[in-house]
Amino acid sequence: MRDKRIRKLKEDVYRANFELVEKNLVIYSFGNASGIDRESGIVVIKPSGVDYREIAPDNMVLVTLDGEVVESELNPSSDTKTHIELYKAFSDIGGVVHTHSLHATAWAQAKLPLFCLGTTHADYFYGEIPCTDVISDEQIARGYEKETGTLIVDTFKNIDYHTMKGVLVACHGPFTWGDDPQDAVFMSDMLEEIARMNFMSALLNPEAKNIKRTLHDKHYLRKHGENAYYGQKGNA
Amino acid sequence: MRDKRIRKLKEDVYRANFELVEKNLVIYSFGNASGIDRESGIVVIKPSGVDYREIAPDNMVLVTLDGEVVESELNPSSDTKTHIELYKAFSDIGGVVHTHSLHATAWAQAKLPLFCLGTTHADYFYGEIPCTDVISDEQIARGYEKETGTLIVDTFKNIDYHTMKGVLVACHGPFTWGDDPQDAVFMSDMLEEIARMNFMSALLNPEAKNIKRTLHDKHYLRKHGENAYYGQKGNA
Amino acid sequence: MRDKRIRKLKEDVYRANFELVEKNLVIYSFGNASGIDRESGIVVIKPSGVDYREIAPDNMVLVTLDGEVVESELNPSSDTKTHIELYKAFSDIGGVVHTHSLHATAWAQAKLPLFCLGTTHADYFYGEIPCTDVISDEQIARGYEKETGTLIVDTFKNIDYHTMKGVLVACHGPFTWGDDPQDAVFMSDMLEEIARMNFMSALLNPEAKNIKRTLHDKHYLRKHGENAYYGQKGNA
Amino acid sequence: MRDKRIRKLKEDVYRANFELVEKNLVIYSFGNASGIDRESGIVVIKPSGVDYREIAPDNMVLVTLDGEVVESELNPSSDTKTHIELYKAFSDIGGVVHTHSLHATAWAQAKLPLFCLGTTHADYFYGEIPCTDVISDEQIARGYEKETGTLIVDTFKNIDYHTMKGVLVACHGPFTWGDDPQDAVFMSDMLEEIARMNFMSALLNPEAKNIKRTLHDKHYLRKHGENAYYGQKGNA
Numbered sequence: 001m002r003d004k005r006i007r008k009l010k011e012d013v014y015r016a017n018f019e020l021v022e023k024n025l026v027i028y029s030f031g032n033a034s035g036i037d038r039e040s041g042i043v044v045i046k047p048s049g050v051d052y053r054e055i056a057p058d059n060m061v062l063v064t065l066d067g068e069v070v071e072s073e074l075n076p077s078s079d080t081k082t083h084i085e086l087y088k089a090f091s092d093i094g095g096v097v098h099t100h101s102l103h104a105t106a107w108a109q110a111k112l113p114l115f116c117l118g119t120t121h122a123d124y125f126y127g128e129i130p131c132t133d134v135i136s137d138e139q140i141a142r143g144y145e146k147e148t149g150t151l152i153v154d155t156f157k158n159i160d161y162h163t164m165k166g167v168l169v170a171c172h173g174p175f176t177w178g179d180d181p182q183d184a185v186f187m188s189d190m191l192e193e194i195a196r197m198n199f200m201s202a203l204l205n206p207e208a209k210n211i212k213r214t215l216h217d218k219h220y221l222r223k224h225g226e227n228a229y230y231g232q233k234g235n236a
Numbered sequence: 237m238r239d240k241r242i243r244k245l246k247e248d249v250y251r252a253n254f255e256l257v258e259k260n261l262v263i264y265s266f267g268n269a270s271g272i273d274r275e276s277g278i279v280v281i282k283p284s285g286v287d288y289r290e291i292a293p294d295n296m297v298l299v300t301l302d303g304e305v306v307e308s309e310l311n312p313s314s315d316t317k318t319h320i321e322l323y324k325a326f327s328d329i330g331g332v333v334h335t336h337s338l339h340a341t342a343w344a345q346a347k348l349p350l351f352c353l354g355t356t357h358a359d360y361f362y363g364e365i366p367c368t369d370v371i372s373d374e375q376i377a378r379g380y381e382k383e384t385g386t387l388i389v390d391t392f393k394n395i396d397y398h399t400m401k402g403v404l405v406a407c408h409g410p411f412t413w414g415d416d417p418q419d420a421v422f423m424s425d426m427l428e429e430i431a432r433m434n435f436m437s438a439l440l441n442p443e444a445k446n447i448k449r450t451l452h453d454k455h456y457l458r459k460h461g462e463n464a465y466y467g468q469k470g471n472a
Numbered sequence: 473m474r475d476k477r478i479r480k481l482k483e484d485v486y487r488a489n490f491e492l493v494e495k496n497l498v499i500y501s502f503g504n505a506s507g508i509d510r511e512s513g514i515v516v517i518k519p520s521g522v523d524y525r526e527i528a529p530d531n532m533v534l535v536t537l538d539g540e541v542v543e544s545e546l547n548p549s550s551d552t553k554t555h556i557e558l559y560k561a562f563s564d565i566g567g568v569v570h571t572h573s574l575h576a577t578a579w580a581q582a583k584l585p586l587f588c589l590g591t592t593h594a595d596y597f598y599g600e601i602p603c604t605d606v607i608s609d610e611q612i613a614r615g616y617e618k619e620t621g622t623l624i625v626d627t628f629k630n631i632d633y634h635t636m637k638g639v640l641v642a643c644h645g646p647f648t649w650g651d652d653p654q655d656a657v658f659m660s661d662m663l664e665e666i667a668r669m670n671f672m673s674a675l676l677n678p679e680a681k682n683i684k685r686t687l688h689d690k691h692y693l694r695k696h697g698e699n700a701y702y703g704q705k706g707n708a
Numbered sequence: 709m710r711d712k713r714i715r716k717l718k719e720d721v722y723r724a725n726f727e728l729v730e731k732n733l734v735i736y737s738f739g740n741a742s743g744i745d746r747e748s749g750i751v752v753i754k755p756s757g758v759d760y761r762e763i764a765p766d767n768m769v770l771v772t773l774d775g776e777v778v779e780s781e782l783n784p785s786s787d788t789k790t791h792i793e794l795y796k797a798f799s800d801i802g803g804v805v806h807t808h809s810l811h812a813t814a815w816a817q818a819k820l821p822l823f824c825l826g827t828t829h830a831d832y833f834y835g836e837i838p839c840t841d842v843i844s845d846e847q848i849a850r851g852y853e854k855e856t857g858t859l860i861v862d863t864f865k866n867i868d869y870h871t872m873k874g875v876l877v878a879c880h881g882p883f884t885w886g887d888d889p890q891d892a893v894f895m896s897d898m899l900e901e902i903a904r905m906n907f908m909s910a911l912l913n914p915e916a917k918n919i920k921r922t923l924h925d926k927h928y929l930r931k932h933g934e935n936a937y938y939g940q941k942g943n944a
Binding site for chain 2: 117118119120189193196197198199200201203204205208211212214215218222229230231232
């Protein structure tokens with residue numbers, strides 16, 4: 001049973017990592033996707049520094065929530081501890097993705113949040129996409145990767161991670177999450193697309209700020225929650 | 237007779253939706269093309285939230301101008317009511333397209349019209365491409381999608397929709413229309429191209445405004461109207 | 473003899489038009505390449521408004537330097553008279569290309585010349601690439617396409633068209649020329665590439681102006697003229 | 709023995725030149741990659757001005773560190789003397805690459821260094837990527853290509869070329885180097901990617917400067933040096 005679930009998860013995580021390359025969100029080995037089997041507490045993640053052309057479902061690495069590698073010969077992604085912190089704090093997410101995608105990273109390097117400038121954003125991210133503070137020297141010294149997770153979790157003190165499934169880590173790049181690895185990839189792709197649009201909007205009109213709440217709600221809630229009427233859900 | 241026309245229209249609308257993806261104007265399910273059979277008053281439109289890889293002529297949705305779905309099992313695009321308002325107000329158009337194409341949306345998010353800065357624009361859009369006001373809270377409460385159509389129609393009070401076949405909806409994105417679905421797709425593609433050029437021109441020279449009327453007329457009228465001399469029309 | 477040369481020229485012009493699409497310098501039917509057979513004074517040019525997928529060597533149009541169509545059933549490009557003016561004034565060029573390529577057109581819309589900011593430019597264009605004035609109302613009334621040619625020729629009063637094989641027509645787009653149609657296509661491609669680089673350089677450093685003459689000469693003259701030492705010419 | 713090494717190097721250099729085109733770092737013949745066989749002091753480099761589609765391992769040119777062509781019929785790249793200066797001054801590098809890649813060249817034309825704005829940069833380049841002064845008239849007169857090498861070497865007076873494997877030559881473009889030709893290509897690709905990100909970050913936030921040393925060290929040193937823990941090195 002557990003074996004079957006883990007096998008399926010390895011395939012999902014492999015595919016998620018592969019999609020990051022296909023969608024141009026990752027070049028070389030600059031990114032990682034993971035998934036978790038909540039029942040056993042096993043996180044499945046990409047091995048560290050392995051070329052995307054060489055990865056396969058079978059070399060995905062298994063790690064416990066304590067960070068211990070199990071049943072694997074390769075080192076897990078160097079960002080594994082960040083993923084684990086997110087799985088611990090955001091108790092019902094099933095997948096995490098980290099990339100250095102071009103436009104999202106450009107905003108992270110500018111240390112600026114992504115205002116909600118339009119309905120493309122409002123459809124998928126509820127509110128502005130936050131940018132963390134720059135990680136402190138103490139945190140770097142204490143454990144860089146784990147503390148990057150803490151930094152994100154702290155940033156979400158007053159933000160609901162269910163409706164805001166992404167963040168920019170200042171001077172670093174984006175992290176996203178979702179119900180499963182594929183959902184987290186989708187959020188990375190949307191975040192990149194929004195970062196790309198907003199780059200241009202911000203240059204054309206530096207005064208542009210968050211759209212009004214009524215318009216934001218309309219769009220988010222027609223796609224999400226019990227009154228959603230977008231798509232084919234209410235149908236059939 | 238009607239059946240044959242509708243079957244043809246379903247194919248045209250399907251193809252139009254497909255072309256939006258091919259031309260990189262739409263990612264995921266972010267856009268929709270429709271067409272109308274004026275004789276029967278039937279609008280054919282993409283189903284809501286269906287991946288472009290799964291759509292086919294047969295799952296295009298039929299809707300009356302009163303918004304009632306006929307002969308279809310899928311929900312129509314959530315923007316159907318906007319399309320219907322345009323078909324009602326612009327009485328001889330045959331196709332409508334909505335996208336979140338990158339550059340046009342960036343301008344819509346900046347809440348700025350597209351000045352006519354050059355002959356590429358002048359060839360296809362007569363005058364500056366307008367940007368609507370932000371939709372009011374009353375309109376959102378009254379019926380968001382229908383009122384988005386009203387907002388566009390109001391914006392065209394003093395503009396001829398025959399020579400200006402596109403608009404930017406503030407904080408949202410572009411809508412275009414034309415003689416048939418393919419023409420509306422073409423206008424979306426041209427609008428995106430112009431938005432892309434103008435983004436750069438505006439940054440290089442913020443003073444650049446509409447070109448003079450004489451030059452604008454020259455270009456528009458050599459391609460359109462009875463004195464047009466572009467192409468092979470007068471030939472044969 | 474003449475027939476053989478013309479047949480070859482039709483193929484060259486066809487290929488040049490095709491390359492404009494392949495190199496992403498032209499979308500739809502937005503551009504045209506031509507060539508001239510100096511001995512007979514015959515200009516071969518793309519037909520007007522014909523989709524690039526439908527053109528072939530045999531439907532290239534033949535026109536005399538007086539603008540008369542010969543041996544052809546299709547209308548020539550609407551910009552034919554501009555090409556003819558250039559062939560008349562620039563007496564030893566063999567090919568002309570006009571595009572609405574994205575970045576070059578953005579600069580033309582901004583009504584700004586392209587400063588020579590670096591060696592990429594210096595290798596192929598000697599001096600800054602000029603931008604014409606906006607065409608006057610009188611010129612538009614007198615004959616738009618012919619006068620566009622005159623406008624370019626006037627702009628080159630003090631510029632040598634042998635070492636500056638391109639121009640931006642204000643509010644319109646680029647024209648380039650060369651020894652033959654392929655050379656003109658190459659210059660269009662280089663002009664677009666330089667416009668793209670310079671767009672970014674100009675935003676990063678608005679103070680950046682023409683590089684100094686010594687550096688410019690070094691680069692241009694190592695590739696052009698009798699002291700050139702680039703490539704394999706002196707070899708073999 | 710030497711013959712076998714040289715044959716291998718010709719293949720590596722050929723492949724490096726080919727990758728520059730595949731990775732969109734070079735168009736036409738705008739760039740060159742070389743490698744050195746330290747034992748014999750033979751530099752292998754691309755021939756000058758030859759189209760990338762026509763190069764092959766066998767027409768790579770062999771040159772001594774004195775600049776003399778050996779065993780080759782083609783002229784070496786016109787930038788050969790720059791490569792040689794770098795091989796002489798940076799005594800343990802094995803490959804050099806020069807491109808006119810779009811974004812890196814835009815920065816070089818703006819005469820600005822690339823600040824280290826984030827971890828993507830910090831992972832591969834230790835410190836800000838320097839931009840040289842504009843080459844002096846005396847240097848141009850004395851020998852342009854050789855002096856371009858001197859200019860780079862002078863710029864590195866206080867910079868360690870082992871941890872900073874790239875430079876922008878003002879008004880010209882980037883040079884990179886590495887352990888072998890492939891490593892130099894990789895550095896060119898990373899430099900271009902960083903130039904692209906930084907272009908956007910700099911426009912969004914002109915105040916953005918180098919990230920703090922602690923964060924920079926953390927990233928660089930987790931990938932490089934004896935305490936590196938990224939990848940699979942410590943494993944197996």
